[in-house]
Amino acid sequence: MRKKFISIVVVLLTILVTLTGCGQKKDKDTLIMGFVPLIDGDKLVDSVKPLSEILSEAIGKKVEVFTATNYVGVIEAMGSSKVDFGIIPPFAYVLANKESGAQVILKALNKHGASFYRSEFVVRKDSNIFSLNDLKGKRVAFVDPSSSSGYLYPGAYLKKNGIDIDKDIKVIYSGGHDKSIQLLLNGDVDLIAVFEGARNKYKKEFKNVLDDTRIFGYSENIPYISVTVRGDMDEKTKEEIKIGLLKGLNSEKSKEITSKLFSIYGFEEADDSDFDSIRTTAKLMDIDLEK
Numbered sequence: 001m002r003k004k005f006i007s008i009v010v011v012l013l014t015i016l017v018t019l020t021g022c023g024q025k026k027d028k029d030t031l032i033m034g035f036v037p038l039i040d041g042d043k044l045v046d047s048v049k050p051l052s053e054i055l056s057e058a059i060g061k062k063v064e065v066f067t068a069t070n071y072v073g074v075i076e077a078m079g080s081s082k083v084d085f086g087i088i089p090p091f092a093y094v095l096a097n098k099e100s101g102a103q104v105i106l107k108a109l110n111k112h113g114a115s116f117y118r119s120e121f122v123v124r125k126d127s128n129i130f131s132l133n134d135l136k137g138k139r140v141a142f143v144d145p146s147s148s149s150g151y152l153y154p155g156a157y158l159k160k161n162g163i164d165i166d167k168d169i170k171v172i173y174s175g176g177h178d179k180s181i182q183l184l185l186n187g188d189v190d191l192i193a194v195f196e197g198a199r200n201k202y203k204k205e206f207k208n209v210l211d212d213t214r215i216f217g218y219s220e221n222i223p224y225i226s227v228t229v230r231g232d233m234d235e236k237t238k239e240e241i242k243i244g245l246l247k248g249l250n251s252e253k254s255k256e257i258t259s260k261l262f263s264i265y266g267f268e269e270a271d272d273s274d275f276d277s278i279r280t281t282a283k284l285m286d287i288d289l290e291k
Contacts, residue, residue, distance in 0.1 A: 058248030101231030
C-alpha cells in the first residue's frame with residue numbers, strides 16, 4: 001500500500017512539474033502548441049521554434065511551444081485549456097478525446113503520402129523462427145506497454161493469430177526501439193517488435209543490423225501522428241486553426257523541419273473515426289480507456 005501511495009504521489013508531482021511551465025495565464029491572441037517528447041525534450045523546444053514562427057504567420061496569431069515530459073502532461077494541459085492544440089501520437093489522441101472531448105483535425109503523412117505506418121517483427125538472420133508456430137517459448141522484446149508500434153499493434157497481431165502473449169512467449173520490455181535492436185543483436189531475445197523502418201533509422205548506431213537481421217512480418221496499419229485541439233474550443237476558432245495549420249504545416253519549409261525531426265512529410269484533414277482501430281486494439285489488449 002505504501003509503495004502504491006508513493007507511486008501515486010510521484011505521478012501527481014510529475015504532472016504538476018510538467019504543467020508548471022504552462023501555468024501562466026496566456027494572452028488571448030496567443031495559441032499554445034503542445035508536443036510530447038518525440039525526440040529529446042531539451043532539443044525539441046529549440047528545434048520546433050522555427051516551426052512555431054511559420055505557424056504564427058499562417059494562422060495570424062502568435063504560436064508558442066509547450067513540451068511535456070510525457071504524453072499525460074499534454075493531455076492534462078489540453079483538458080485544462082492551457083494547451084490549445086497538440087501534435088500527439090494516436091493513442092494519446094484517443095485518451096485526450098476520452099478525457100476531455102479533444103478533437104482531431106489533422107493527421108500526418110509519411111514520405112509515401114500515407115497516413116499510417118506499421119510495426120515490423122524482426123529476427124536474427126540465423127533464427128529458426130519462420131512461422132508464428134515457431135514463436136512458442138521464445139523471448140520477445142516489446143518497447144513499452146504504451147507504445148502503439150512497439151507493443152499494442154504487434155501484441156494485438158499476435159493475439160489475433162493465436163499467440164497468448166502471457167503464456168506462449170516470454171515478454172521483455174526494452175524501453176526503446178533502438179534498445180530492442182540491441183537486445184536482438186546481442187542474442188538476448190529471439191524476436192523484436194519495432195516501428196517499420198527502425199533498422200534503417202538505426203543502421204549508423206548498429207552497423208551490422210541490416211546484414212544480421214531479417215524482417216519476419218508486419219502488424220496491421222497504425223494511424224499516424226495527429227493534430228488535436230482542446231475539447232472546449234469553439235468551431236470558428238477550430239476551423240481557423242485547421243486552415244492555418246494546413247497552410248503552414250504543408251509549406252516546404254515546414255516539411256523540411258518535420259521530416260528531419262519526426263519523419264513527417266505533411267498533413268491532411270482527419271476525423272475521429274480515423275482512430276477507431278486504436279480503440280479496438282486497446283480493447284483487444286485489455287487496456288481500459290475509462291481509467
